Amino acid sequence: MHVFENPVFCALDTTSVDQAVNWTRALKGHVGGVKIGLEFFYAHGRSGYQAIAREGVPIFLDLKLHDIPNTVAGGLRALMLLDPVPAIVNVHCSGGSAMMRAAADAVDGRAKLIGVTILTSLSDADIVEAGFTADKDTADHARALAHLAQTAGLDGVVCSPHDVAGIKHATSSQFLTIVPGIRPAGTDAGDQKRIATPGSAIQAGADILVIGRAITGADDPAAAAHAITRDVETARG
Ligand code: C5P
DSSP, X not given: OOSSSSOXXXXXXXXXXXXXXXXXXXXXXXXXXXXXXXHHHHHHHHHHHHHHHTTTOOEEEEEEEOSOHHHHHHHHHHHTTSSSOOSEEEEEGGGOHHHHHHXXXXXXXXXXXXXXXXXXXXXXXXXXXXXXXXXXXXHHHHHHHHHHHHHHTOOEEEOOTTTHHHHHHHSOTTSEEEEOOBOOTTSOOTTOOSOBOHHHHHHHTOSEEEEOHHHHTSSSHHHHHHHHHHHHHHHHO
16 A cells, blocks of 8 residues: 555756746656755745646645744644645654654644655764764664654655665554655766665655656656656556
């Protein structure tokens, strides 16, 4: 049983509303949803969000909230007033369990609430510098934070393709893993380091794949999304 029949969410990494809407129109029916983030939302806010939402695709609003419990809960309550409500929103797990519980209360089941564990841009040395204990590496800390997120009532976490299996092992089968860093076989890795193909990420247990440039940078984004979906379907068997 899959939460999203099509697990592919396309990252609309642009500050242009026209570009984002054009991609969304082209991809409708070929992806499970689209992801918009800080840059787009800070630039265009509610009206930009609604321009995309009008196309009728589920939206992952990737704003990664991180503040005291009361402020995060207030921010999420404001986001829950968006019409339609985003399919997925997220917070930083390192905000702590009280913050995550407050976030879960605020969302109240209206969207999937996802935790960011350890940013994949951080190395083992970076997290020690930031005050994490050196006896665990980034993967161990990500697993521990995923477990804490589940206990606090979150629906899942974002993680690298290489951490999916470990996190799935440490959490319940319903706990979602959202996985960026996906590259179809033969495409350019770009700035991503820990990559996997769509099929191998699904086989490792990924529930949602966040894919940007492999779709938006293709000559025919709909065809690229369609090919990725076929790889996913083969992996699901
Ligand atoms: O173009 P590409 O497929 O690399 O885009 C991946 C998307 O996922 C981007 O929007 C990127 O910011 C996001 N992301 C990521 N790694 C994370 C979290 C989010 O690449 N750990």
